[in-house]
Amino acid sequence: MIFRNFVYYIKEAFGSIFRNGWMSLASVSVVTVTLLMLGSFILLNENVEFLATEIKNQVEIIARVEETLTPPEVERLRAQVIQLEKVAEVRFVSKEEALQNLKAQLGDVVAGYEEEGRNPLRDSFEIRTIVPEDIPAVAAELAALPGIAEVDYGADVVPKLFSVTNVLKWIGMAFMIGLAVTAVFLIANTIKLTVTARAKEIMIMKWVGATEWFIRWPFVFEGLLLGAAGALIPALILQRLYAEAFTWTRINLYFLPLVEPEAILGELTKLLLLLGASIGTLGSIFSIRRFLKV
Amino acid sequence: MIEFYHVNMVYPNGVVALKNITFTIERSEFVFMVGASGAGKSTLIRLLGREFLPTAGRIRVFGRDLTKMRRREVPLYRRSIGVVFQDFRLLNNRTVYENVAFAMRVLGAPSREIRKRVPEALAMVGLEKKAKRKPPELSGGEQQRVCLARAIVNQPSLIIADEPTGNLDPETSMEIVELLEAINIRGTTVIMATHDKQIVDAKKKRVIALENGQVVRDEQRGAYSSDF
Numbered sequence: 001m002i003f004r005n006f007v008y009y010i011k012e013a014f015g016s017i018f019r020n021g022w023m024s025l026a027s028v029s030v031v032t033v034t035l036l037m038l039g040s041f042i043l044l045n046e047n048v049e050f051l052a053t054e055i056k057n058q059v060e061i062i063a064r065v066e067e068t069l070t071p072p073e074v075e076r077l078r079a080q081v082i083q084l085e086k087v088a089e090v091r092f093v094s095k096e097e098a099l100q101n102l103k104a105q106l107g108d109v110v111a112g113y114e115e116e117g118r119n120p121l122r123d124s125f126e127i128r129t130i131v132p133e134d135i136p137a138v139a140a141e142l143a144a145l146p147g148i149a150e151v152d153y154g155a156d157v158v159p160k161l162f163s164v165t166n167v168l169k170w171i172g173m174a175f176m177i178g179l180a181v182t183a184v185f186l187i188a189n190t191i192k193l194t195v196t197a198r199a200k201e202i203m204i205m206k207w208v209g210a211t212e213w214f215i216r217w218p219f220v221f222e223g224l225l226l227g228a229a230g231a232l233i234p235a236l237i238l239q240r241l242y243a244e245a246f247t248w249t250r251i252n253l254y255f256l257p258l259v260e261p262e263a264i265l266g267e268l269t270k271l272l273l274l275l276g277a278s279i280g281t282l283g284s285i286f287s288i289r290r291f292l293k294v
Numbered sequence: 295m296i297e298f299y300h301v302n303m304v305y306p307n308g309v310v311a312l313k314n315i316t317f318t319i320e321r322s323e324f325v326f327m328v329g330a331s332g333a334g335k336s337t338l339i340r341l342l343g344r345e346f347l348p349t350a351g352r353i354r355v356f357g358r359d360l361t362k363m364r365r366r367e368v369p370l371y372r373r374s375i376g377v378v379f380q381d382f383r384l385l386n387n388r389t390v391y392e393n394v395a396f397a398m399r400v401l402g403a404p405s406r407e408i409r410k411r412v413p414e415a416l417a418m419v420g421l422e423k424k425a426k427r428k429p430p431e432l433s434g435g436e437q438q439r440v441c442l443a444r445a446i447v448n449q450p451s452l453i454i455a456d457e458p459t460g461n462l463d464p465e466t467s468m469e470i471v472e473l474l475e476a477i478n479i480r481g482t483t484v485i486m487a488t489h490d491k492q493i494v495d496a497k498k499k500r501v502i503a504l505e506n507g508q509v510v511r512d513e514q515r516g517a518y519s520s521d522f
Contacts, residue, residue, distance in 0.1 A: 204385070
């Protein structure tokens with residue numbers, strides 16, 4: 001009995017999808033476009049966040065050492081720094097090494113100093129913290145240590161970067177919720193058209209004595225199928241496009257880190273299918289409610 | 295079997311459709327419900343189908359009080375009624391066979407049962423040869439027969455026909471009424487709302503006449519109007 005009804009619902013749903021071909025195509029397109037935008041935005045958002053984390057992780061503290069310190073004193077200072085609780089890694093950069101780095105960055109401007117055998121730079125430590133958020137606190141601790149002349153960590157950049165990623169996250173969330181609501185509304189309207197087109201059928205069903213759920217199920221399946229079909233298309237497109245983009249970026253923009261396709265596409269596909277099916281189902285339940293009152 | 299007891303119906307917009315209606319229809323009766331448009335025939339039929347509830351009074355059908363019926367019991371109640379509409383209400387994109395089978399499918403009937411009873415119903419109305427046609431290819435009379443086949447296929451105890459001959463010529467109308475008579479002879483109660491004087495006068499059945507929402511006449515072997 002129940003299985004027979006189930007077969008009937010599925011048959012009816014497919015029958016209706018093909019009988020109202022254009023309408024079905026419209027519904028699928030609406031879901032496709034919406035989820036394509038939503039999916040692209042999710043990918044963008046994930047990558048911005050990933051990039052922000054990468055940048056945050058690259059932020060480090062540079063602590064310059066007083067010139068007067070002797071090498072054993074510098075070594076003692078280094079031991080002291082690594083003792084600090086929130087510090088993950090300390091690297092000593094001699095002033096000669098620093099000059100070489102500067103030369104690599106600026107070129108000939110620095111060359112004059114080398115010829116004269118002068119070096120205006122100081123020895124320094126490059127310090128990484130365990131979490132980027134601790135950087136300001138650690139910098140303050142370092143500045144208080146005797147023997148440290150100067151501490152530099154881009155004091156302005158770090159808090160700004162954190163607030164920018166936060167704002168981006170919130171804007172993204174608001175945008176995605178807006179898109180999802182729009183999609184439900186559009187699907188509800190499209191299915192309302194199919195339901196209107198079948199008002200006579202529903203009326204006959206009611207007069208013959210079909211139960212409300214019996215009338216509802218085919219529409220629910222129809223919505224679910226249309227929604228899932230509409231989600232499958234953008235899922236496939238995004239999978240393909242993202243993989244291409246990832247490969248291209250890795251070759252041409254190697255300094256720009258992107259999230260690995262394997263790490264994100266599976267979840268994205270699942271999410272899109274779930275969203276599509278829910279949007280379709282919700283839409284059809286909304287639109288059929290009015291017609292059931294006979 | 296059907297009992298209206300002091301039934302009043304006032305629509306939400308204030309229109310008084312039925313005033314103090316009381317009558318009883320026994321099992322296997324054939325009743326013409328006559329009256330001009332707006333007399334209250336349609337309201338009465340919609341009340342019988344439990345489309346809405348009366349403002350006051352009680353309606354009992356098959357021993358059940360419609361005013362006390364729960365919402366989820368309504369579909370089961372409707373399965374014991376077959377309805378024939380003036381405008382046929384057939385699905386034009388499905389075949390005659392499918393239109394009749396549809397009424398069984400939506401009740402979850404087994405396919406074996408459908409394959410047996412749909413041809414029987416079509417034979418009863420004389421349409422077994424047109425099973426594969428679609429409604430728009432048929433004449434009005436034939437379409438109304440499909441509607442009749444659909445109404446009887448679930449073997450209801452009561453057939454309600456709302457102006458079934460309203461869109462048909464006199465000869466075809468008579469054929470449809472004769473079909474309803476044939477169904478009635480097999481034990482099904484038939485209530486037919488009509489304003490077709492010729493048919494009512496010819497058939498000499500029980501007539502309940504409505505005027506301005508009230509029963510003005512209820513007589514066995516009656517005619518459309520009493521004044522002759």
